[in-house]
């Protein structure tokens with residue numbers, strides 16, 4: 627049982643969240659959901675203890691409430707980093723597995739909130755760093771440092787093109803080199819799961835972007851070739867527990 631007297635929300639209150647949870651369990655009340663949302667999650671990466679304490683109940687509700695599914699996914703995506711709630715997360719491992727299965731069924735229905743559900747699935751797999759950085763590849767830019775010569779390299783994956791370049795604040799992205807996608811059969815681990823899931827669900831642009839994200843880039847300055855995802859991960863690794 628959760629001891630709610632220790633689970634403050636972002637206003638420092640301990641009584642509103644359990645009351646609101648009871649309310650939304652009874653009926654899918656829009657106002658109650660709205661209040662739950664702003665009490666549990668702030669902009670940026672903040673989640674409060676009440677958010678983690680509420681997570682198992684939200685994940686259970688997710689099968690019949692899109693709002694519960696969305697809020698649980700948002701909280702889970704922010705589960706990396708310092709929050710002091712590791713025990714709360716460890717205690718709901720079973721609910722997280724069930725939530726992951728539910729998200730997978732949801733993804734296969736090709737929903738409007740596909741990317742959000744995709745990112746929540748990654749978080750449920752504890753792939754927080756991927757969940758935090760992945761966009762929809764319409765105009766994604768990643769700023770990396772070449773592992774060989776330490777020059778800052780801009781990686782673009784999207785409608786503007788798929789390239790590595792040097793960003794010049796006057797001239798734009800100069801000295802562009804084409805990215806080299808990893809062939810799908812060469813993908814492994816999380817990258818393979820991401821690619822195959824996007825293909826399965828008919829999200830070709832997402833799948834293509836993933837093959838590029840897990841592919842290679844050439845440094846325009848020194849011509850060395852490096853793994854985009856690896857460099858991105860090492861530059862942006864969240865502080866894990």
Ligand SMILES: [Zn+2]
Nearest residue numbers: 772775845848
């Ligand atoms: Zn270089």
